Amino acid sequence: MTRTVTTRRRGFTTTAVHAGQQPDPLTGAVIPPVYQTSTFAQDGINVLRAGHEYSRGSNPTRNGFEEQLAALEHGDRAFAFASGIAAEDALLRAVLRPGEHVVLGADGYGGTNRLITRVLAPWGIGHTPVEITDLDAVRAAVRPGDTAVLWLETPSNPLLGIADVAAWAELAREAGALLVVDNTFASPYLQNPLLLGAHAVVHSTTKYIGGHSDVLGGAVVVGAAAWRGAPLAETVGFQQFAAGAVAGPQDSYLAARGLKTLSLRMERHQENAQRIAEWLLERPEVSRVLYPGLPEHPGHALAATQMRGSGGMVSFRLAGGEAAARAVAEGTRLYSLSVSLGGVESLICYPSEMTHASVRGTPLAVPTDLVRLSVGIEDVEDQLEDLERALTGAAS
Ligand SMILES: *Cc1c(COP(=O)(O)O)cnc(C)c1O
DSSP states (O other), rough: OOOOOOOOOOOOEEEEEEEETTOHHHOOOOOOOOOSSSSSEEEETTTTTTSOOTTTOOHHHHHHHHHHHHHTTSSSSSESSSSHHHHHHHHHHHHHHHHHEEEEEESSSSHHIIIIIIIGGGOOOOOEEEEEEEEHHHHOOOTTTTEEEEEEESSSSTOOOOOOOOHHHHHHHHHHHHEEOOOOOHHHHHOOGGTTTTTTTEEEEETTTTTTOOOOOEEEOOSSOTTEEHHHHHHHHHHHHOOBBBOOOOHHHHHHHHHTHOOOOOOOHHHHHHHHHHHTTTTTEEEEEOOOTTTTSSTTTHHHOOOOOOSSEEEEEETTHHHHHHHHSSSOOSSSSSOOOOOOEEEEOOOOGTTTOOOOOOOOOOOOOEEEEEEESSSSSHHHHHHHHHHHHOOO
């Protein structure tokens, strides 16, 4: 009797726990050891036991994490780096040539803007910032023949705008360019840009993937696309090896460990964020709440088509302007006044002078009455109590 083998894809959490994380074949240790080694013994000249020669090129702990993340992002390959910015730098230098041009979503991580304008511009890379929801502006910003990359962050930072990834992918194809999506805010649990037509995804694994504010890391995930006649995976893999900004074994281990519980954490993050966003709407001190889970958010309907939830980041503006925003940011106790996001603990930040200080005074500057929350997994009643204290203190 023949049995029909079905090839149903495993669920997200099963994949998160098991992909690239098989027990150690030698000892059976359920958690594979952290391969804290720089080099690997060879059985003869260039006779490698398991394909590993030197940890800049490959390391089992890093490779296990890369396999886990590639599976969750529906990518062919993932490459882990020492930080999110190192991942972005490697990808951009791998695909761009001097004289080429990037169309850059304007509302985005300040450090990405700094990388492009202050590190890559002196090497001949041009860029044009565009409003991420204005597709005509994106099309108009393309310089035929020169534009090689469209760079998009959605949800965006810190204004939580939602851009149409499939439409940006179409514009990239028309331009003969690559679409890169920074998927840090959504995480692979809520959004998979490669399935929407993007060519590459970048992550700061420092954030939701690591999830515990105890490790820096970054990753590039690519699909099957080719670029200048070679698979993108080969191009990015070579850059990782040849330029060397790799994630170390301990950092890879922590990122992989965090990724296993991503789905559980994201569920709690966004349940709390939804509740807090709705609560903020009712507060007289607050003039505007920016959260894609609110029906009045301009990207609410679009988010529902390309995301599986609204995430854990909430921004809001204060009726009392800059002074009130500063007082709220400095007035919480449970919420820690910190840059970064995506850890289990709640963080508050004043983007204009913290995460986005590098774009202050430019057209990309963020409003000075804006506060950003990374809503943690703590009990929501404790978070609301803390926010209420900060809001009423700021108003008095
Ligand atoms: C933090 C962050 C980065 C940069 O990552 P690092 O790990 O800090 O280098 C890039 N993009 C977004 C959206 C981020 O939040």
